[in-house]
Structures are given as structure tokens and as C-alpha cells.
Amino acid sequence: MPTITNPRATSVTRGTLSKRTGCNIETIRYYEQIGVMPPPPRSDGGHRLYGEEHFRRLTFICRARELGFSLKEVRGLLGLVDGGDFSCADVKAFTLEHASDIHHKIIDLRKIERVLQTMAAQCDEGEVPECPVIDALFETGRARVPSKL
Numbered sequence: 001m002p003t004i005t006n007p008r009a010t011s012v013t014r015g016t017l018s019k020r021t022g023c024n025i026e027t028i029r030y031y032e033q034i035g036v037m038p039p040p041p042r043s044d045g046g047h048r049l050y051g052e053e054h055f056r057r058l059t060f061i062c063r064a065r066e067l068g069f070s071l072k073e074v075r076g077l078l079g080l081v082d083g084g085d086f087s088c089a090d091v092k093a094f095t096l097e098h099a100s101d102i103h104h105k106i107i108d109l110r111k112i113e114r115v116l117q118t119m120a121a122q123c124d125e126g127e128v129p130e131c132p133v134i135d136a137l138f139e140t141g142r143a144r145v146p147s148k149l
Contacts, residue, residue, distance in 0.1 A: 011049035
């Protein structure tokens with residue numbers, strides 16, 4: 001990421017950075033605490049001053065999170081970028097691995113959807129205080145997955 005020689009020339013507050021990126025102020029603070037966002041310089045009055053490089057990095061992090069990358073994966077991608085020692089092949093491999101994980105999650109979510117629909121189908125919406133959906137949620141052990149999944 002390009003560095004700005006005079007960070008105060010284009011600096012904004014955390015609130016402005018939050019508005020520009022759509023990222024919650026507390027989330028920005030958290031990203032700084034865990035080290036995925038670099039600490040910003042401070043004004044003479046002690047206010048954090050975020051430059052364009054912070055905006056670009058935060059946008060990268062937020063977009064990666066929107067695409068389902070975990071913070072560990074985001075850290076890995078940033079490690080490739082920060083080290084400057086990455087190739088498109090590295091990023092492709094990383095992305096394909098993530099896509100595979102997403103594919104498996106979709107399969108699991110479809111199973112969960114079918115289980116919930118099956119539970120709801122057992123409900124006759126009567127006035128009896130017994131409810132098959134509530135009863136199923138109280139059951140211990142694994143959710144009952146229909147055998148035809």
C-alpha cells in the first residue's frame with residue numbers, strides 16, 4: 001500500500017473514517033488492537049489521524065470480511081500484501097481454499113434449512129401447549145437430520 005509522506009495532509013478522525021468506510025468505530029478500534037490496522041499517528045492534541053493508507057486497508061479488511069474471510073484469513077492476505085512477496089497464484093490458492101470452505105458451509109446450511117422446515121411441518125398450529133418445534137429444540141444431542149439428506 002502506498003505511504004503518504006505527510007500523513008496530516010489528508011488525515012481524518014476515526015469517526016470520519018468510520019463514515020467513509022461504513023465500518024463501526026468500535027470495530028476500527030478492535031482492528032487496531034489485534035494488529036490488522038496499523039496504529040495511526042496522533043495530532044498534537046492526541047487525536048488519531050487516519051490517512052488514505054488507513055482508508056484503503058480498512059476497505060480491504062471490510063470487503064474481505066463481507067466475502068466471508070475470517071480474521072485469521074484476512075491477516076494471512078494482509079501478510080501477503082504487507083510482505084510484498086506474493087503472486088497472483090498465491091492469492092488464487094488462498095481464494096480457492098476459501099471458496100471450498102464456503103461451498104461446504106452452503107451444503108451444511110441447506111441441511112439446516114431442511115431440518116427446520118421438517119420441524120415446522122410437524123406443527124399443526126393448534127392451541128395445545130405442546131409444540132413439536134420447541135420440543136425438538138429441547139432434545140439433547142445432535143439435530144435430527146432426515147435420512148434423505
